[in-house]
């Protein structure tokens with residue numbers, strides 16, 4: 477039988493995960509990345525249990541757990557530091573905090589160097605000689621614009637985010653999220669004692685200055701974490717999302733994957749996790765269907781409803797989280813959170829992370845997809 481060939485546009489977490497997944501089912505892959513080298517820049521990422529299971533399927537889950545830090549107890553706090561929600565250590569539902577560069581490297585190490593091409597910008601898909609083209613070219617995907625010229629462009633969420641990793645250690649911290657008025661702050665302790673953090677504020681507040689000014693007066697140790705992060709190593713982004721879902725993630729032999737297909741706001745920490753899920757589902761569909769057309773139809777049917785639901789939930793999370801500024805609304809939100817039983821809070825948090833990946837067997841025949849999660853039924 478002829479070896480099937482895939483060309484992957486974009487070497488971010490989604491594109492590299494797709495390459496690993498397709499190689500696992502016996503395909504020949506080439507990845508084209510327009511930057512001069514592969515890599516991810518200076519911040520951490522929370523890998524949710526759903527993505528960890530997908531990484532297990534790709535054969536890199538153990539390495540990611542080793543390089544990353546599984547999180548223990550944690551919860552949600554007010555601006556002044558009072559706990560609103562306390563969450564227990566959740567065993568196999570634990571999030572793993574990892575530096576993006578380490579996650580990217582773990583995936584990259586599963587690929588032979590000869591399939592990786594840098595300084596290789598792809599500007600059209602017709603010239604690519606492949607059975608399958610995977611467009612993993614990010615939120616501003618050029619391929620999406622080519623194939624869906626009328627699709628609305630990403631829109632601003634009106635929120636600015638900063639990310640960083642402290643240069644010194646802060647022992648004894650727990651995973652937590654702090655909710656203020658029009659601001660939020662996330663703490664993900666790393667195994668070596670350094671802390672990877674995420675901060676966000678509605679963009680009108682950011683006129684007050686940089687992240688240190690915006691979080692001045694927030695509870696300890698947040699100002700210290702910011703002071704311990706070199707200013708030049710802080711990443712700042714205005715948050716955008718694809719607010720209008722695409723009518724399809726596939727066109728002919730092209731599949732959109734990751735942010736190219738469903739860029740979402742980061743408030744559920746699921747963007748990269750969904751890109752990794754996409755990769756495993758795409759490869760499983762290619763392994764189990766008799767042709768690329770059927771495989772892509774299956775990929776689209778499996779991925780669009782779930783990623784649409786997660787994008788919507790992330791948006792709602794933003795509405796009641798970082799975007800809430802009105803003092804009465806904030807007080808109400810905090811009261812609701814304070815009286816939410818931990819069991820219910822836990823269920824809300826694990827709503828999307830109980831997903832199970834399909835098995836990645838080479839040339840399996842049909843039926844290797846789990847039922848869709850209850851939330852989508």
Ligand SMILES: Cc1cc2nc3c(=O)[nH]c(=O)nc-3n(C[C@H](O)[C@H](O)[C@H](O)COP(=O)(O)OP(=O)(O)OC[C@H]3O[C@@H](n4cnc5c(N)ncnc54)[C@H](O)[C@@H]3O)c2cc1C
Pocket residue numbers: 485486487488489490491508509510511520521522523596597598599612613614615617618637638639674713715733734735736742745746747748749750751
């Ligand atoms: C503040 C913030 C915090 C976040 N936190 C989390 C988190 O905790 N957990 C989580 O799961 N997700 C998180 N995310 C989301 C996550 O970062 C993204 O969803 C994920 O990185 C998308 O990966 P991707 O591979 O689809 O796209 P990208 O990472 O954007 O990769 C696209 C790649 O394609 C390349 N490219 C583009 N065009 C071309 C072309 N024409 N030819 C060749 N190459 C091209 C680009 O150079 C790039 O390398 C966060 C996002 C933000 C903004």
